[in-house]
Amino acid sequence: MRNWKLFFSLIVLLTHATQVLTQPIVFREYIGANFANVRFSDVPINPSIQFHFILSFAIDFTPGSSPKPTNGRFNVFWDSENLSPSQVLSIKRQHPNVKVALSLGGDTVSDKAANFTAFSIDSWVSNAVSSLTSVVKQYNLDGIDIDYEHFHVSPSVFAQCIGRVVTTLKRNRVISFASIAPYDDGEVQRHYLALWRSYGRVFDYVNFQFYAYDRRTTMGQFLSYFNEQSSNYDGGKMLVSFGTDSSGGLKPENGFFTACEELRKQRKLNGIFVWSADNSKANGFRYERQAQAVLAKA
Known part of the structure; x- marks a missing residue:
């Protein structure tokens, strides 16, 4: 029995390693959080790379001006009209x-912190699986992001x-994907x-917020x-990022794409993501056009 467990563990690890190595280079963009009337069709899409839109956000809080945690029952908080x-x-x-994902959580809900709250692990997991399955199927989505x-x-x-x-x-x-x-x-x-230590194997990308x-x-x-951060999330497909809002980090006008070229030379450029289409x-x-052109070369 012990040998079978070891064999199974090795298979899981090899499968995850293969997925990491074979995942195509990707451009990802968050969209919908600021209700800026932006549509998917507004955003330029380079056909030479894999492109992910990430709807922002689904949150396990009640709608309205006084939101309360729902213990894993997710509601749509992005610009669902557009x-x-x-x-x-x-x-x-x-x-x-193009593939489309949804992101969970975010910073705030109705100007209050979107705190992760679970009444119990089992109840939260059960509610989340049920409600997220419903949203994913309703919107014909492909993946999930944890934010x-x-x-x-x-x-x-x-x-x-x-x-x-x-x-x-x-x-x-x-x-x-996740x-x-x-x-x-x-x-x-x-x-x-x-x-990451317990479940890193089930995640395909690390959208580290360098901004x-x-x-x-x-x-x-x-x-x-x-x-x-690549060392911290060892084995993960680390993506680089910039914000087109007032956030920080290395901005495109200050050398971001030069840094991407350096990572490309080192074979470390796995993809780029942007926060967010609403601001862009x-x-x-x-800068979305420029980022996708860099990735198409890679």
């Missing part, structure tokens, strides 16, 4: 390289809740690293941060 199920189907039919930034539970409880839900959704073939979106904050990292670093970040610091609409998605 980003509806029919529009998901339309953009995927027009562009075979909780505030917590009312311990790292171990967070890890068990999220890990079990993603594992179940994948096993049930509700989703085909990602996490941590950033360099002590409390955030404690929760995501606990999740959460200081606005004065230099190219050298950016590359150092990338290597540091005003400048005509200039």
Whole structure:
């Protein structure tokens, strides 16, 4: 029996390693959080790369001005008028390289912290699997992203809740890929690293929020941060990122794409993601075009 368990564990590890190595290079963009009337069709899509839209956000809180946690029963909080199920189907039919995911959590809900809250692990997992399966099927989605930034539970409880839900959704073939979106904050990292240690194998991408670093970040610091976080999330497909809002990090105008070229030379450029389409609409998605051109070369 012990040998069979060892054999099974090796198969799981080899499968995960193969998935990491064979995942195509990807461009990802968050969309819908700011209700800026942006549509999928507004965003330029390079046909030479894999493209993921990430709907922001689904949150396990009640709607309205006084939201309360629902113990894993998720509701849609993105701009569903402009980003509806029919529009998901339309953009995927027009562009075979496009997939659409949803992101869980986010920073706030009705200007209050979107705290991760679970009454118990089993009840939260059961409610989350049921409600997320419903949303994914309604919108014809492909994947899920984890972007909780505030917590009312311990790292171990967070890890068990999220890990079990993603594992179940994948096993049930509700989703085909999953990602996490941590950033360099002590409390955030404690929760995501606990999740990674226990369930890193079920996540295909690490959407590390490099735009959460200081606005004065230099190219050298950016590359150092990338290597540091790649080590923290060892074995994960680490993506680089920038924000088109007032966030920090290394901005495109300050050398972001030069840093990407350096990572490409080192064979470390796995993909780029952007926060967010809502903010980029005003400048005509200039940097999205540039980012996709860089990835097409890679």
